[in-house]
Amino acid sequence: MIENLDTSVRLIAVGASLLLLTLLLAGQVRRPIKIALGGLLISAAAYLINSSTVIHPPRSIRPFVDLASVFAPFWTWLFGRRLFEDEPPKWVIPVTTAVLVVSWFIAHFVPRFDPAGFYSIHFVSLVLVADLLRVALGQRADDLVEKRRLIRLWLPVLVAAQTGGVLVFETIAGQAPAHPAVQLLNAVLIFTLTLFVGLALLRTDEELLAEASNLAVAKRPAVDLSASETVLKEKLEAAMAAGYYRTPGLAITDLADHLGVPEHRLRALINRRLGYRNFSAFLNHHRIAEARTILADRDRVDVPVLTIAMDLGYNSLPTFNRAFRTETATTPTDYRREMFIRN
Structure with a gap:
């Protein structure tokens, strides 16, 4: 009975995945998310x-079906990172891909060396799931898009319950077949995750899936604002003019307290009216603007870049360098040199 129900759920979920893949290819979803989501569905x-203990693909293609399934945690991780606009370092994707493929080949x-390949795949997958949970929950306070903030709460629950739970179970149990009830629960969780993807695709929510500008800023005229x-x-403008953005470790909660307003009102203003998708982007806009002024100032040519970063509220030089490069497409040192050559 349980096996029949499990098989039915799996077939429905497979059909839904293929249907959603077709919708994805025809939909207006930005390319990085489309690639990750397509990989996740496949x-x-x-x-x-x-x-499945009932569905058996032909022996000749079984290893390649397994190869595709091995990448499920990888594509889930990449989809989450790109949905949250937190692209991983460039070297991580090819290195992770190589490790998974080599582990699959060994297995x-x-x-x-079969156990080594099996446990290597599970170890890497667990690291990816843990990283996705870290990004989803750890950076939720910085996210200004309300719908995405909700996803940061319950997407980790689904991922932890399905992907993380299955990986831990398989790592402990080894390659022994799972109990039919566990198999059914696994299929239901995957189907639930597929429904979430389908809801996002069918709605084609611009806040979540559409292309966003590099600076994520779309200022609205004052006439759009209520009293x-x-x-x-x-x-807010008075606080920024006074340099409150220089406060180290400044969070939107702190800024809301300083202004004496509820956090949700400030979050809505910065996101929906000023056009910023993350609070850090809003801060960086002000901080980097002042940094550019300082770096181009001949009277402050001997001020170290590290001092400028610390004075503007950054906790480290690499963090400042990344923010500066995001805003200007160059490094602080190169920007200073270019300004003095130009002038």
Whole structure:
């Protein structure tokens, strides 16, 4: 009975994944998310087939179905990182891909080292799941997009319950077949994750999936502001003009307390009216503007870049350098040199 129900859920989920893949290819989703989401749908369908005790693909293609299923945690991780606009370092993706492929090859074609390949895949996958949970929950306070803030709460629950739970179970139990009830629970969780993806695709929510500008700023004219928003905007501009953005470790909660307004009102103003998607982007806009002025000032040519970074509220030089490069496409040192050559 349980096995029949498990098989039915898996077939429905596979069909839904293929249907969503078709919608994805035709939809207006930004390319990085489209790639990650397409990979997630294909790998999820492969995993549903590969982990079934009833559905058996032909022996000749079984290793390649397993290869696709091995990448399910990878694509889930990459989809989450890109949905939250936190692209991983460039070297991480090819290195992770190489490790997973080599581990899969060992597991299938080098039998004497089989346990090593199996546990290597699970270790890497668990690291990816842990990193996604860190990004989703750890950076939630900085996120200004309300719908995405909600996703940061319950997407980790689904990922931890399905991907993380299955990986831990398989790591402990080894390659022994799972209990039918566990298999059914796994299929239901994957189907639930597929429904979430489908909801996002069918709605094609611009706040979540559409292209965003590099600076994520789309200023609106003052006529769009209500009376209360106008007053709050004036308070915010006064605080920024006074240099409150230089406060080290400044969070939106601190700024809301300083202005004497509820955090949700300030968050809505900065996101929906000023156009910033992350609070750090709002801070960096002001901090980097002052940094550019200082770096181009002949009277302050001997001020070290590290001192400038610390004075503007950054906790380290690498953090400042990344923010500066994001805003200007160059480093602080190169920018200073270019300004003096130009002048």
